Amino acid sequence: MRIGGIASGLDTETIIRDLMKIERLPLDRFFQRKQTLEWQRDAYRDMNLQLKNLHDAASNIRLRSSLNTRVATVTDTQILTATANASVKTGTYEINVISVAKTEKYMSDSQIVTDTAEKINVSTAFNSQISVTDNEFSINGQNFTIDDKSLNDILKEINKREGLGVRASYDSVFDRVVIETINTGINKTDGSPEIVLGGGFFSKVNIDVNNPFQQAANAEFTYKDMATGLTTEPIVSKENRNTVGGITVNLQAVGTSTITVTSNTDDAFNKIKSFVDKYNEIIGLVQTKVSEKVNRGFRPLTDEQRRELSEREAELWDEKAKSGLLSRDQTLTSALNRMRLDLYSPVSNSGQFNQLAQIGITTTSNFREGGKLEIDETKLRAALADDPDAVHQLFNGTAVTGATETETYNQTGLIGRLRTTIDDTIKKIESRAGNQFRTNQQFTLGRELTNIDQQIDRFQRRLSDIENRHWAKFTAMEKAMNQANAQGMAFMNQIMGAGNF
Template sequence: MRIGGLASGMDVDTMIKNLMKAERLPYNKLSQKKQVLEWQRDDYRQVNTSLKQLDTFLFDNLVLQGSTMTKKTSSTGESVVTATANSSAANVSSNIKVDRLASSATWVSEGNAKSFEARNGDLSLKVTSGSGVLKDKEVTVSISATDTVKDIAAKLSNDKDLNVSVIYDEVSGKMSITSKDTGQAGSIVLGDEETVKFFQTLGFSFSSAAPNQELTGKTAGTDALFTINGLTTTRSSNTFSMNNVTYTLKGEGSSTVSVSNNNDALFDKIVQFVGKYNDTIESLNKKINEERYKGYQPLSQDERNELSEKQIEQWEEKAKSGLLRRDSLISSGLTSMRTQLYNPVSINSEFKQLSAIGITTTSNYQENGKLKIDENKLREAIGKDPNAVFQLFSADGATPAEKGLARRLRNSIKDTVGKIEERAGNATKTNQSFAIGRNLINLDSQMNRFESRLKQVEDRYWRQFTAMEKAISKSNDQYSFLMQQFSGN
């Protein structure tokens, strides 16, 4: 801590602070330049975020067929059967007559569990699913001597490999075990003598304690029996797939299941694309046309201390404005995107460009190439040939002319994003790997050197004022001595 002015009476601390304000002006300029570069970097990255979001939308919705070229199903008897279809399913109708639903096997104890004997150990069970698949390994259920019958029921029910629901009736003392699988092949075989003896104490009857006996009291499950387009067949489950259509049997009876194109899904995705594209180019055009207020530079800490939070917010809003005004990277990227959309696609279809399906640019030139949709024309095109409309966007030809609009647009976005990252990087890149980052490193180096110089200047000022204080103090001492001498005479 330094204290000055004791001899001179001057406010040395304030004087040096004011002198240092003048000395710090070049440093403040460097700090402002650094802040502008950081804001500019963040603006570039925000642009890339918008472009990447559009790119992700294109890939998920207009390149991948499964998410757009979907199918819809209908059933004339939903109490009998319902269905879903994937994008590869053919547009067909199927007549289905359900004679029997698949059911689960159950095992009910003949006696009660009054003779239940808890013990420590493992129960060994071999489980076969309703479709006849034996599990790769025996199912082991650990039990303890403190377990009650309810505890045993819970442990059996909670074992995922055993895959059963267990109910214990305290009134009758009986236990019911139901497989969660359906199908006639379901079985539970007890793997060793100790397991057989344990289930005997639960009320299940066995002629001996020999291992590898199936649990007694069984009511076998059944396979579903149905006829589809004249073909009678069975399935172990009420839900099954045939020819990319998944059927779920609900009850006995007859129904007709029809599969058709879900044209609404493709229509909705294209409408969403137009909205997403328009939002993206609007945000990018706003960036390159934003007003630049050159009189508003980043605030220093001293300037911030003199303003309210609201004033700081308003000032920085103008200071951040227009940092990407007329930016060549973004402008060329927008031009490339528009060009890729407007050029026709070389595919074997009457729909070779957006205008053929009702999508054109708006007549307002100030909207900078926004798209508009004639919904009736789009629905008509999709209804006529949905695959051709989808190919207009997703075609993956060998040449650029043969590639669909979505793929072209993605390539254009990738190129622009790459160029912007060379200038502004991304969250995973170090400053050394992109242009603005290298400029920031250079500015940091200059500012560090300048801070060292400012410290030296401040130390020099203090030394000079301290020397002045010592001289004044010495002069005051001499003056006091002379005054004493004169007054003594």
């Protein structure tokens, strides 16, 4: 039971609250330390997010196609379409299509249902609509049964059968069944049919098993370089999609078409510029964070201190208190130095470019910017137009098998080096600051936060004991004074009573 100043007239509650303020000072420091660690954890995680953004920007120029500046224009797209890779020289090329690759196909000669006004119901039993005497049929030596299956079920079974090499379908517009090979081209060298059909089912759907609607055929074409006048021997392929001289053509009809390969550097240039811009942004951010001043006179505000300030004042205070959370951080400083080295060191490759400066990307003249990059647009576009494959090698070259650690680094392209550095840095930061998937026990700052929480809990119990002892002392004093007052009143009453006699 707490008695506050009844006998003594003291403001006991205020006195104890002031005494506890002094006792609570270490607890405030615990909370401030906890807040600092939480801010630091969040600052590290934000830095990891920025590094991942740089990682993604680097990924956008990893693929060979991302730096391909070649554009193929075809004179007759009814005959073929084409794309050119980065290794193709600009110029004009001619494709003479002698034949296109075809599947072997069997199709109903007429409607399945005799009455041309009707069509077969593909969802009900086939033998309930068409009289069937032969329950079994075969395709390429594999047997099937009709039983009470619908036409849909029969066709699905054909399509699901492994190793059959054919697909079956129903043309609902013309009431016909189609059986054809999955792949184009002639696959049997002995001249035998690509599809062998047997059984009465096919006659019931009006397919002549001895007379394919379309016979399998290989694609055949020639390729001519108009600059040299050289023409290849006829190229035979089972597919209509073929690559020759770095140009991928999709053959569609017999005939001759011209392909003009030109250079368009806009897309590749913009991707490289986007990467450089993101790199400069991250370099600037890391440089700022590791060199930020620590304001030691601005500790995180306690709840009581925050209540005494306006919202704007508290915001400005927090800004000062958060300054320098990552100051001189070794992980980030090391990452900054490694990223600079990754991009400035020459790449050992077979291309004509082995340094960024050769394609117009150099560091800024202001050393205070920490190694930011700047682009000579004319020089970069010229490099992309002249040899986009060499530019790709500079950024994305890979080391040969069996290379030593040093050789591997030297042969690895700039993007590969940078991505490795970013990945290593992210892992180190996660071991210190964790991520949304880690518990506090799985990273360094988390364990520190857990330890502080435990210290706070112990200290709060200690403060509660101290406060209870203060109240007990003041309560005992109040009781004693109350008893003394009562005794004094009794004594005075006795004296006053004696004076009346």
